[in-house]
Amino acid sequence: xxxxxxxxxxxxxxxxxxxxxxxxxxxxxxxxxxxxxxxxxxxxxxxxxxxxxxxxxxxxxxxxxxxxxxxxxxxxxxxxxxxxxxxxxxxxxxxxxxxxxxxxxxxxxxxxxxxxxxxxxxxxxxxxxxxxxxxxxxxxxxxxxxxxxxxxxxxxxxxxxxxxxxxxxxxxxxxxxxxxxxxxxxxxxxxxxxxxxxxxxxxxxxxxxxxxxxxxxxxxxxxxxxxxxxxxxxxxxxxxxxxxxxxxxxxxxxxxxxxxxxxxxxxxxxxxxxxxxxxxxxxx
Amino acid sequence: xxxxxxxxxxxxxxxxxxxxxxxxxxxxxxxxxxxxxxxxxxxxxxxxxxxxxxxxxxxxxxxxxxxxxxxxxxxxxxxxxxxxxxxxxxxxxxxxxxxxxxxxxxxxxxxxxxxxxxxxxxxxxxxxxxxxxxxxxxxxxxxxxxxxxxxxxxxxxxxxxxxxxxxxxxxxxxxxxxxxxxxxxxxxxxxxxxxxxxxxxxxxxxxxxxxxxxxxxxxxxxxxxxxxxxxxxxxxxxxxxxxxxxxxxxxxxxxxxxxxxxxxxxxxxxxxxxxxxxxxxxxxxxxxxxxxxxxxxxxxxx
Numbered sequence: 001x002x003x004x005x006x007x008x009x010x011x012x013x014x015x016x017x018x019x020x021x022x023x024x025x026x027x028x029x030x031x032x033x034x035x036x037x038x039x040x041x042x043x044x045x046x047x048x049x050x051x052x053x054x055x056x057x058x059x060x061x062x063x064x065x066x067x068x069x070x071x072x073x074x075x076x077x078x079x080x081x082x083x084x085x086x087x088x089x090x091x092x093x094x095x096x097x098x099x100x101x102x103x104x105x106x107x108x109x110x111x112x113x114x115x116x117x118x119x120x121x122x123x124x125x126x127x128x129x130x131x132x133x134x135x136x137x138x139x140x141x142x143x144x145x146x147x148x149x150x151x152x153x154x155x156x157x158x159x160x161x162x163x164x165x166x167x168x169x170x171x172x173x174x175x176x177x178x179x180x181x182x183x184x185x186x187x188x189x190x191x192x193x194x195x196x197x198x199x200x201x202x203x204x205x206x207x208x209x210x211x212x213x214x215x216x217x218x219x220x221x222x223x224x225x226x227x228x229x230x231x232x233x234x235x236x237x238x239x240x241x242x243x244x245x246x247x248x249x250x251x252x253x254x255x256x257x258x259x260x261x262x263x264x265x266x267x268x269x270x271x272x273x274x275x276x277x278x279x280x281x282x283x284x
Numbered sequence: 285x286x287x288x289x290x291x292x293x294x295x296x297x298x299x300x301x302x303x304x305x306x307x308x309x310x311x312x313x314x315x316x317x318x319x320x321x322x323x324x325x326x327x328x329x330x331x332x333x334x335x336x337x338x339x340x341x342x343x344x345x346x347x348x349x350x351x352x353x354x355x356x357x358x359x360x361x362x363x364x365x366x367x368x369x370x371x372x373x374x375x376x377x378x379x380x381x382x383x384x385x386x387x388x389x390x391x392x393x394x395x396x397x398x399x400x401x402x403x404x405x406x407x408x409x410x411x412x413x414x415x416x417x418x419x420x421x422x423x424x425x426x427x428x429x430x431x432x433x434x435x436x437x438x439x440x441x442x443x444x445x446x447x448x449x450x451x452x453x454x455x456x457x458x459x460x461x462x463x464x465x466x467x468x469x470x471x472x473x474x475x476x477x478x479x480x481x482x483x484x485x486x487x488x489x490x491x492x493x494x495x496x497x498x499x500x501x502x503x504x505x506x507x508x509x510x511x512x513x514x515x516x517x518x519x520x521x522x523x524x525x526x527x528x529x530x531x532x533x534x535x536x537x538x539x540x541x542x543x544x545x546x547x548x549x550x551x552x553x554x555x556x557x558x559x560x561x562x563x564x565x566x567x568x569x570x571x572x573x574x575x576x577x578x579x580x581x582x583x584x585x586x
Contacts, residue, residue: 005467017391020386020389020391021391023386024387024397025363027383027386027401028397028400028401029402030457031401031403032400032403034404034415034416034419034426034458035427037415037418037419037426038415041418049287049424050423051434053429054423054424054426054429070572083460088429093306095310096310096311096314099308099309099310100308100309100310100311102307103303103304103306103307103308103311104308105347107300107303107304107307108300108301108304109300109301109302109304109305109308114305115308118315118380119315121313122315122319123567124514124567124570125319125323125563126514126517126518126559126562126563126566127518128518128520128542128543128559128560128562129322129323129326129559129562129563130318130319130322130323130326131546131559132322132329132555132556132559133321133322133323133325133327133329134318134322134325134327134515134557135337135546135547136325136329136552137322137325139323139336140522153318155310156310156313156314156315156317156318157310157311157314158312159311162311163471183428184437187303187307191307209353212406215408216406216409216410216519218409218410218521218524219520219521219543223547233408234408234409234410235410237408237410237411237451238410238525241414241525248418248421249419251414251564252415252418254413254414254417255410255411255414257458258408258410258411259407259408259411261405262401262407262408263407264404266399266403267326267399270395273402273465274398274465276463277466277469278465278466278469
């Protein structure tokens with residue numbers, strides 16, 4: 001009577017895996033195609049761009065586009081500005097967020113839980129809500145067209161990164177602090193000599209997220225910076241686009257230059273990224 | 285004996301309280317100067333006529349009245365933003381979930397796929413806007429060239445007022461890596477035994493997905509939904525760079541119109557009124573999700 005032999009478990013597995021790979025490769029191609037299109041276009045001459053069907057591998061390869069993109073705008077001024085802001089904001093957020101996270105994760109003080117809920121709720125306040133009064137405040141104290149409005153607030157502990165660090169600090173056993181306290185260590189000592197060294201991965205995540213935020217931020221610099229020589233790369237790229245409309249190869253070359261550092265950073269720090277995002281999704 | 289001593293030490297002492305406030309000081313300063321003050325000031329300015337140069341003039345609820353009764357662009361921008369949110373958030377969450385489920389297999393090369401799906405998320409928005417302008421170019425863009433191969437004449441995308449919002453929604457599905465990673469972490473928390481029990485009962489993969497994966501992931505879906513809505517109501521850069529709100533105001537999003545009122549027309553009071561309405565809208569949607577969450581979010585009994 002029996003007609004169907006059950007396919008062996010092994011054969012089943014192979015088919016299942018093969019199918020999974022096929023779907024993943026298909027989807028991954030869709031997600032990576034824009035990047036290939038970006039780099040491919042950035043290396044084409046202006047006549048090659050408008051060839052249909054498009055050539056994926058440019059012939060000849062026009063490296064010249066990159067030189068043009070870097071020299072047509074004062075690229076290194078923008079890079080310097082972005083790096084100054086990135087470096088100081090990373091420093092500011094590492095310092096302030098870790099201190100505040102320490103208070104919320106490892107110290108007991110009246111109102112702590114209420115203030116923590118307050119901190120979490122401020123994460124939901126959209127920047128456009130505070131944008132106008134902040135602009136007015138900064139223009140009254142003469143901070144417009146300086147880096148200060150972009151830098152100083154990061155020394156006041158961004159709620160998001162503080163939350164992230166607090167989640168991590170909580171996982172460090174309390175006994176470590178208690179033992180140090182018995183040995184006569186001060187609170188600042190416990191913070192700097194026990195907690196911070198143990199929290200290196202989380203601090204790395206904070207630094208990376210902050211750097212990425214500054215590198216990508218658009219609305220902030222757009223509002224606060226008025227002189228072109230103060231621009232960050234993000235708004236400089238928008239300026240470049242306006243000045244070289246329809247010169248797609250140049251636009252793609254300039255975009256590639258702005259994207260590249262982020263991608264390099266990502267490849268070196270991938271592990272931290274994944275951990276960091278996971279931490280923010282955590283309950284508790 | 286030792287545990288007793290430690291317990292006693294963990295009790296709140298006034299010295300620790302002082303330390304707590306001192307350590308949290310940066311946040312307190314930030315909260316008052318960069319959050320509480322601006323929110324209060326925004327409320328005040330929203331009842332004023334204010335162009336920065338001269339001092340604010342109290343005009344009662346005139347800004348709100350004008351916005352609601354006379355400003356058709358306000359309604360247009362609100363509609364555009366709600367439309368964008370309504371499609372891009374659920375679409376983004378679904379795609380992120382599908383990608384996460386596919387990635388949640390212990391197979392070779394998975395970290396490569398994860399990297400590829402995540403990469404678009406870290407690309408600076410300005411750069412991805414420029415790239416997508418080129419992809420969506422009606423004549424020579426990648427998308428329409430591809431559609432032409434399939435024998436379809438692609439639309440004008442961003443140049444067509446009916447397709448401009450769908451274009452930006454499509455673009456938003458490229459950068460769903462953040463939610464994907466959060467889903468992936470959520471998936472790894474689902475106990476294996478649930479699937480094993482289902483397999484014993486003969487459940488197929490679809491059944492398992494609907495009856496185990498989705499219910500167990502509802503806390504993660506909840507998180508991504510709230511964050512997605514908050515973020516998507518603030519959509520700005522794409523429209524600012526790619527379309528400047530056009531064609532025919534079809535991508536004039538709320539924050540873009542707010543930005544114009546504040547920094548192009550210098551109507552600070554009017555822009556503040558818009559900002560507060562945005563705040564209330566976002567708060568409303570967030571609270572609706574939070575209050576309905578007990579009906580659909582699975583909570584682990586600890």
